[in-house]
Structure formats: C-alpha cells, structure tokens
Amino acid sequence: MEHEAAFAKAFITSEKRARFIQYLATPKRRQEMLERLGHDLPYLPGFATEIPGTQDFPDELAKLLTAKGAGPACYVIAGGLKADGRVLPLLEALTLVCLHPGGSILSCVPGRLAYYKPESPGAGILLERSAS
Numbered sequence: 001m002e003h004e005a006a007f008a009k010a011f012i013t014s015e016k017r018a019r020f021i022q023y024l025a026t027p028k029r030r031q032e033m034l035e036r037l038g039h040d041l042p043y044l045p046g047f048a049t050e051i052p053g054t055q056d057f058p059d060e061l062a063k064l065l066t067a068k069g070a071g072p073a074c075y076v077i078a079g080g081l082k083a084d085g086r087v088l089p090l091l092e093a094l095t096l097v098c099l100h101p102g103g104s105i106l107s108c109v110p111g112r113l114a115y116y117k118p119e120s121p122g123a124g125i126l127l128e129r130s131a132s
Helices: 002-011 014-025 027-036 058-067 090-099
Strands: 048-050 073-078 087-089 104-109 113-117 125-128
Touching: 002 014, 002 073, 002 104, 002 113, 014 027, 058 090, 058 113, 073 090, 087 090, 090 104, 090 113
Parallel strands: none
Antiparallel strands: 048 125, 073 087, 073 104, 104 113, 113 125
16 A cells, blocks of 8 residues: 555645545455556656657666666556556566556556556556655
8 A cells, every 4th residue: 555655646646646545445446446547547747758669668667667766576556467456576567567458557666666557559657756
C-alpha cells in the first residue's frame, strides 16, 4: 500500500487521487480501477515524459530507470497479471508489463519514480519527481 498511496499522491491529479487510492485498497473496486489503467490514468502531465520507441523495451527501460534511482525491485500495479500488488525484480516486472497488452504501473521509488504503460500500442510514460 505504501507504493500505491505514494504513487497517487505524487502523480495523480488532486480531484482523482482519493478515489484512486480508495479503489485500489478495496478488492471489489480494485479490478475496476485496474481496468481503467490502460486508457484513463489521470496523471499529472508536468511530471510525465513519454519514452521514445527505441527505449520502450525491458532492457533499455531498466537502464533508464536505474540511472534515475530505481533499485533492483519495483512494485507492480496491473490488471490481468498475477504480479499485481507484488514486488518483483525490476527487469522481470518490465518484461511482464511490456508483453502485457493492458495498462500497468511500476512504482520504482515510492512517490518519486514510476513507469506507466498504457494499453498497447501506446508509448510508455516515465513519471518522475525530485526528492523534496
């Protein structure tokens, strides 16, 4: 839950933040929220950078995220994946979400660094805030 709440507080618009956190925390509503990830994530565009197509692959993303402070593991938020709600090795998680057609979020540093992959064929989005 630390990753989910920190992600929402850092990267989700204020008017959608409480609902995002509440829905993810409720098993019945979680699935509904996860289904929206692919096309309706209300992230703050000021903290988002689209990943160029040449870098939107697991190995390249792992290098990019590691260079920006990601550790060896990340937290997965993704509908349709058994990995949802789990911490996985970074490269393993990136491989899963890059192959997954649905939307997903990898929280690398709570409230500071995340990767958002919308539904395919959308480009991945780096979400990043500096430490305050």
